[in-house]
Amino acid sequence: MATQFLHKLTAVQVRSLPPGKHSDGGGLWLWKREDGGGQWVLRVSIYGRRREMGLGSLSDVSLREARDAAAKQRALARNNVDPIKERQRQKREAARNLHLLRDVARDAFESRKAELKGDGMAGRWFSPLELHVLPKLGRLPVGEINQTDIRDTLAPLWHTKADTARKALNRLSICLRHAAALGLEVDLQACDNAKALLGKSRHKAENIPAMPWAKVPSFYASLSDGTVTHLALRLLILTGVRSGPLRHLHESQITGDVWTVPGETMKGLKDTTPDFRVPLVPEALALIEQARQHARGGYLFPSTRKGVISDMTMSTLMKRRGMKERPHGFRSSLRIWIAETTTTSHEVAETCLGHVTDSKVVRAYRRTDFLEQRRAVMERWAQWVSSGSSPSLAHSETAALSASADEA
Incomplete structure (x- = not known):
């Protein structure tokens, strides 16, 4: 094939071409879409019949790679081998192997x-x-x-x-x-x-050690130096979320006093897990404002090197203090506090932790995430956590807090 009919396009042109079909020569075409994407397509003739085969998307296959692939397929066509059928045959062979x-x-x-x-x-x-x-x-x-x-x-x-x-x-x-x-x-x-x-396993599963809720205010008060780790732990305690979404908290996820956790970062299959809204009480918003001073690339809890803080960063802090409890255990602390000091319904309490309740059919009709009910619960939790109470005063102060909240 004459070289003057090949390689009509350049890499720069490929990126800037308008929507439509653009020939590179030798039967290789770029089909550009309105959204900027595109598909490489090769046209060949087998026994007088025109055939079109895809060579990959523009985002995955470069101009050079498309030309190399087209050259191989044209070589097959010159030998009267249908490249589309040959590719299908190779796929079947690979599956058998x-x-x-x-x-x-x-x-x-x-x-x-x-x-x-x-x-x-x-x-x-x-x-x-x-x-x-x-x-x-x-x-x-x-x-x-x-x-x-x-x-x-x-x-x-x-x-x-x-x-x-x-x-x-x-x-x-x-x-x-x-x-x-x-x-x-x-x-x-x-x-x-x-x-x-x-046979039956003799191993007994152990829950992640959790801090008794009566001791949480004292620990929360000790996280006072304003470092990324201290701020992250404080926000973890206040919101009751898992460490993964917390560590990857990005400015774009916060709108007003609501933090929307992307569904793909929640525990479970990403195609069945919706985005999860977390109510941000005043104490949490104040922490987020402090964390913005450390933000990098929009992430509020960056690592000292690159990316965000690791899963072990907060655990290591607690371990170095000689504590057996771990960050994930604060979810249990929150859940027990809700059960023992409030009259919150089971559905609202479980939703505070991002748990799925009831069957899929029930959830299809109950189209609510109890955001405002959860906000009220989390405000009371934040008041308790930030009270700085000593363990010995825990029960009396919590009882007074619950009573005043119920009266309100």
Whole structure:
């Protein structure tokens, strides 16, 4: 093909071209959309019949990559091979070769990324497989894996790290079902049978240590130096949110006295978790104003190096003080305080912690997040937390606070 008919576009033009179809020559076209995006398309002729095949989106495939791909497909067409059918054949062949557990596991993970919080980038979905299953079973054909293999693999964890073993078994079961969907012969009962062989786990789950609510004001008062860590812990206590959304708090999430936590950062599947509104009481707004002095890139709790503070930053502070309690435990402190000192309904109390209550059908009709009711509860919690009470005065002061609030 004559070179003068090729490479009509430049990288600069590709970014600035208006919507429409633009030829690069040799049958390679860029279809530009109104929103600025686009698609690379190659037109070839096979036995006199014109064929069009996509070569990828403009955001994923550069001009050079599109030209390289087009050259390969044109070479096939010159040999009277339909490039579209050849690509489909290669995909089918790859699927047939996808038979080792490690390959199936990776494919299953890629298929489920869209369902996972943060696209599973934190590694929590795949890590139980990667750390505890694939080192022993990854090189085995998935069709040869049976309950005995699974039992022997998970036995060392079953009674010592039961939650990890349970997650690994669950992920492995998903991988086997994925393999079956690919058309591979697998034993779909292998995981259930392995669980029966392993028996009941002797491991007893332990809750994250939580501070008694009567001691929270004293601890809150001790967080007084205005550092990022102290401010983050204070806001964590006041709002009752999990540490992940708190650490990633961004200016754009705050509107007036409401903090909207993006659904994808909440615990659960991101496609079923709506955005969560957190009422910001005056004490919380004052903390946020202090935190703005440390903000970087809009994030209120930046790390000293890059990004935001780590999950261990607040835990380390408490550990260095010789405390057994951990930041996540303050959610329990709040929930027990609500139960013991207020007459808040179960639905409102659970929503204060971002928990989902009732069935999906009930929630479909009860279209409220109890924002104002929660605001009243969190204002009372903030008054108690910021009172600086000593543990010995806790019960008497809380009783007085509850009484005055009820009278109001």
